[in-house]
Amino acid sequence: MASNLPEETTSPAGLETQLDRIEHALATGRLTTLTGTGGAGRTLLAIHAAGRVRPLYRDGVRWADLAPVHDDELLLATVSEAVGLGGHTRRMPVEALVEAVCERLAGMHLLLVLDSCEHVRPGCAHLLCEILTTSPGLTVLATSGQPLGVRGEQCVGVLGPAPRPPR
Numbered sequence: 001m002a003s004n005l006p007e008e009t010t011s012p013a014g015l016e017t018q019l020d021r022i023e024h025a026l027a028t029g030r031l032t033t034l035t036g037t038g039g040a041g042r043t044l045l046a047i048h049a050a051g052r053v054r055p056l057y058r059d060g061v062r063w064a065d066l067a068p069v070h071d072d073e074l075l076l077a078t079v080s081e082a083v084g085l086g087g088h089t090r091r092m093p094v095e096a097l098v099e100a101v102c103e104r105l106a107g108m109h110l111l112l113v114l115d116s117c118e119h120v121r122p123g124c125a126h127l128l129c130e131i132l133t134t135s136p137g138l139t140v141l142a143t144s145g146q147p148l149g150v151r152g153e154q155c156v157g158v159l160g161p162a163p164r165p166p167r
């Protein structure tokens with residue numbers, strides 16, 4: 001499955017220390033969550049971090065943009081599409097979709113990025129508990145205002161760009 005990482009034109013210059021921390025967390029745990037306030041640079045860091053580690057995953061990186069998602073039905077439909085299950089899943093009930101995503105990812109070696117989980121944290125936590133159990137080759141990078149509260153989660157706080165010095 002080809003990766004679907006969004007393009008990011010902002011340079012990663014100055015982000016090396018944070019990218020190293022994220023890379024270390026991804027290498028040592030199954031779920032890393034970038035936390036911080038809106039505009040802090042969570043999405044920017046997630047794109048650059050995922051781009052860095054992509055060669056390490058046999059089945060690449062799949063990116064799910066959850067920014068417009070406000071309910072569990074759309075959450076599961078969006079993740080299903082991100083992992084290549086196709087649009088016909090939109091009418092399926094949530095639990096059937098959780099099962100379909102588990103089946104799809106079961107044999108894969110993949111980094112799944114869930115960007116902007118803040119509006120659907122309980123739904124993300126439920127899905128992650130399931131897929132991290134059934135998919136041993138799966139690693140997840142999430143971004144969220146607050147931690148997702150899933151066992152084994154490693155959080156990396158994003159503080160945002162340093163303020164410009166006064167002129």
Ligand SMILES: Nc1ncnc2c1ncn2[C@@H]1O[C@H](COP(=O)(O)OP(=O)(O)OP(=O)(O)O)[C@@H](O)[C@H]1O
Pocket residue numbers: 010014015036037038039040041042043044045116160161162
């Ligand atoms: N350290 C940084 N250096 C340069 N630009 C940055 C930095 N952090 C963030 N930005 C820029 O600030 C804007 C917001 O960043 P980003 O979208 O990554 O934030 P976010 O934490 O994902 O916020 P939200 O999801 O609420 O929009 C983007 O245009 C991004 O390129």
Ligand SMILES: [Mg+2]
Pocket residue numbers: 042043044115116143
């Ligand atoms: Mg964002």
